[in-house]
Amino acid sequence: MTEDDVLEILNLIEKSGFDFFQLQTGDLKLVVSKGGYMGSGTVAFANDTAPAAQPAAAEAKKEAAAAQPKPKAPVVRDGTVPINAPMVGTFYITPEPGAPPFVEVGKRIDEDTTMGLIEVMKVFNAVKSGVRGVIAEICVQGGEFVEYGQTLFLVKPEGSTLKSRPRVSAGRPTSKGKR
Amino acid sequence: MAISRVLVANRGEIALRVIKACRALGIESVLAVSEADRESLPARSADHVVGIGPARATESYLKVEAIIAAALSSGSDALHPGYGFLAERPELAEACAGKKIKFIGPGAESIRQMGNKLLARELARSCGIPLIPGSEKVGNLKEAARIAKDVGFPMLLKAAAGGGGRGIKIVRERAELQGAFETAGAEARAAFGDETLYIERYIPNARHIEVQVVGDRFGSVIHVGERDCSLQRRHQKVIEEAPAYSISEALREEIRTAAVTIAAKIKYENAGTIEFILDQDSGRFYFLEMNTRIQVEHPITEAITGIDLVREQIRIADGHRLSLSQPEVKFSGHAIECRITAESAQDGFRPSPGRISRWNPSSGPDIRVDSHGYEGYTVPPFYDSLLAKLIVRADSRVRAVARMQQALEDFTVSGIETTIPFLYMVVCQLEYIRGRVNTKWLEGMLESVPLPTRGPDRTARQEESP
Numbered sequence: 083m084t085e086d087d088v089l090e091i092l093n094l095i096e097k098s099g100f101d102f103f104q105l106q107t108g109d110l111k112l113v114v115s116k117g118g119y120m121g122s123g124t125v126a127f128a129n130d131t132a133p134a135a136q137p138a139a140a141e142a143k144k145e146a147a148a149a150q151p152k153p154k155a156p157v158v159r160d161g162t163v164p165i166n167a168p169m170v171g172t173f174y175i176t177p178e179p180g181a182p183p184f185v186e187v188g189k190r191i192d193e194d195t196t197m198g199l200i201e202v203m204k205v206f207n208a209v210k211s212g213v214r215g216v217i218a219e220i221c222v223q224g225g226e227f228v229e230y231g232q233t234l235f236l237v238k239p240e241g242s243t244l245k246s247r248p249r250v251s252a253g254r255p256t257s258k259g260k261r
Numbered sequence: 262m263a264i265s266r267v268l269v270a271n272r273g274e275i276a277l278r279v280i281k282a283c284r285a286l287g288i289e290s291v292l293a294v295s296e297a298d299r300e301s302l303p304a305r306s307a308d309h310v311v312g313i314g315p316a317r318a319t320e321s322y323l324k325v326e327a328i329i330a331a332a333l334s335s336g337s338d339a340l341h342p343g344y345g346f347l348a349e350r351p352e353l354a355e356a357c358a359g360k361k362i363k364f365i366g367p368g369a370e371s372i373r374q375m376g377n378k379l380l381a382r383e384l385a386r387s388c389g390i391p392l393i394p395g396s397e398k399v400g401n402l403k404e405a406a407r408i409a410k411d412v413g414f415p416m417l418l419k420a421a422a423g424g425g426g427r428g429i430k431i432v433r434e435r436a437e438l439q440g441a442f443e444t445a446g447a448e449a450r451a452a453f454g455d456e457t458l459y460i461e462r463y464i465p466n467a468r469h470i471e472v473q474v475v476g477d478r479f480g481s482v483i484h485v486g487e488r489d490c491s492l493q494r495r496h497q498k499v500i501e502e503a504p505a506y507s508i509s510e511a512l513r514e515e516i517r518t519a520a521v522t523i524a525a526k527i528k529y530e531n532a533g534t535i536e537f538i539l540d541q542d543s544g545r546f547y548f549l550e551m552n553t554r555i556q557v558e559h560p561i562t563e564a565i566t567g568i569d570l571v572r573e574q575i576r577i578a579d580g581h582r583l584s585l586s587q588p589e590v591k592f593s594g595h596a597i598e599c600r601i602t603a604e605s606a607q608d609g610f611r612p613s614p615g616r617i618s619r620w621n622p623s624s625g626p627d628i629r630v631d632s633h634g635y636e637g638y639t640v641p642p643f644y645d646s647l648l649a650k651l652i653v654r655a656d657s658r659v660r661a662v663a664r665m666q667q668a669l670e671d672f673t674v675s676g677i678e679t680t681i682p683f684l685y686m687v688v689c690q691l692e693y694i695r696g697r698v699n700t701k702w703l704e705g706m707l708e709s710v711p712l713p714t715r716g717p718d719r720t721a722r723q724e725e726s727p
Contacts, residue, residue: 085659088659110660112659113666115686172317172643202614202642203612203643
């Protein structure tokens, strides 16, 4: 089969109602998909076009979960809730070098307040407070390398979040067991 | 005096690539490592290892003094900067020259001239190479508004000191101009230490085509063909191919000639890449920028020409003539490279450092994997997420795509998330297989169906993407 033949077949696929097509002829095996990004039924690695890959992917998840590092023990202090690092990386307390810090001790914050940035693999991730209250203590220094789960801030909670568990809105790396 | 020992001032797959090239030439390699890279594969492969500082790149790989000290203390007579880090900082090339260390790359003057995008544009103009309609330095908002009238919206505000997809801001309409002008200037100052901006027309239906050139100190400059790098995300290349596809032979020849003209004009020495934007609506091409270093995607050029570009780099730095002339450069087949990164595409491309519990790269005829990964390796969180480059070659583009699909299916990594499943999805797309893409196609595909889960909020401090 020539290149032109294959292109002709691709033309037909385009006009057809098929969303998914596997062309196998001689030594050529070509998978053709018409859109759908990781939606149900079109996930390439959960599809029958790649049967070998499915268990591998499942295994990858399991192993990723197993390889999940143990979170660093958070700091506990009566009357405060910790804000813990949602991921490993370099913690920055200012938006730019030399700029004023995002927050300071005594500052009143709500759940959506940006507390700092964590840089991991050249990507900067905003750390959201996840809790309403007043900052009691800043436990790390700007530029410090922090581990997953390490306490960054202690907050005296206020209002409705008093009884709720502290949460870290950015990242939440444990929810899927993936790191 | 012939080069006998090369300091490799980089890490990851490119460090390994350079070490292997040295070995093939019978040259010793010394690897400069940060604390985080002492157990890396390149550290195990190099003949010698020198510690240069803590994990953080600003205190190790980005420190000119530390790199130079490592070269001197190890008795290296040459230095390869790889890509990224200090590769395009004229200060390193200069410092090498001052210490009689052969810098495996162009001279500091070439780096400086091409590093400033406005100077580079001026140079291209003087060679008669078409430029994207735009401006020279834009001094203030009033001036920007005046230029915007001629250029039209949407347009791009670019940092003169930017490059490699960084320092670019899209301005969609007049009302956005003031805000964009102010933030782009501030960001350029913060990221590059230079707030100079210029304006370029935005070309919506564009392909990114770049030409690999090599030159020696005797004034010979040749091209080694072009690459199509239109599949990008946030201005970062994801999949590259050689040669450029679905363009006429006449246009291909024109673009190659333009590249050689620019490189010859500055008497360019060593390997470099001239990038162009092809407007698919008008069929016209424009000069974009020049990269004065080896590129990440150089293996696809090697795959279709049989030329070892890193080896050629070392020979040129050692004062040799180019090992071949233009007519001796022969092209055969089609090559594709996928950049496999340690990121979770499903989760907003969240970085995924950690320990690799299983590592099973694809292999076979016409399949090449350039990677520093291995079973048991812990991908550190400090650096770029590039983990492996998967390169395939075949007689035709369709066959190369088919081979890439198979190679991605065969590539198994456990313990960390990688972009392998995402890349597989991309190379199965009908539009991709037919070659009907532009520089926005990949992001459009990602947007067309919302991702199932959202990653953490991202704040790109340095790379600004529209």
